[in-house]
Amino acid sequence: MRALIAGAGRLGARIAQVLASAGSEITLVESDTARVAALRERHGARLTVGDACEPTVLERAGARVADVVLATTDNDDDNLVISLLAKRHFAAPRVVALVNDHERAWLFDQRWGVDVAVPASTPLVSLIEEATGASDTVALLRLSKAGVDIIETVITSRSRAVGRSLMDIALPAGTVVATVVREGQPMVPEAALRVRAGDEILLVSHEAEEEEIHAAFQ
Missing domain, CATH: 3.40.50.720 (NAD(P)-binding Rossmann-like Domain)
Incomplete structure (x- = not known):
């Protein structure tokens, strides 16, 4: 492009x-x-x-x-x-x-x-x-030297993560939640925070692929 x-x-x-x-x-x-x-x-x-x-x-x-x-x-x-x-x-x-x-x-x-x-x-x-016109999960930034990907997934009303707390979502190995953006405002990703439709979740991973992140939340 x-x-x-x-x-x-x-x-x-x-x-x-x-x-x-x-x-x-x-x-x-x-x-x-x-x-x-x-x-x-x-x-x-x-x-x-x-x-x-x-x-x-x-x-x-x-x-x-x-x-x-x-x-x-x-x-x-x-x-x-x-x-x-x-x-x-x-x-x-x-x-x-x-x-x-x-x-x-x-x-x-x-x-x-x-x-x-x-x-x-x-x-x-x-x-x-x-x-x-990308899909709802995109690679935000490839940090090739560090071997780290920053990946975002957008939660829809059909996402199976809706209503669940972050601690209850099984993430791929080597992956952590960096922040949750809700109504345009970043939030601290506390373990007890419950996911809502419309949330944009930013994750950092040095192992997982986008498809694995998508599967964990969608």
């Missing part, structure tokens, strides 16, 4: 890291030259310096061939302009826009070229799932 991420702040950089670890071809667009210099040292993504609200900058970054464009700046006006250009001018198949001010969420729709509007409070993995 070819992803163009406009806005290489903390969120945009994290998304790039995750998608790149999954084998996607990533281009980051950022106007802050100091930030770009720091990113060059840490990321394997292609970097384009410039204002993503300018059509020439988006074209130089590969907007015409991108499978998904993500507008992840901290400015809602910029995200709307980027989304409109991506959809109307470059015919991007999928446009995802970050909504920083929830009171302006009503603007983020097809009129502005937005396929998916994501509130800033949305957990990182959910945002990535919206962008890529």
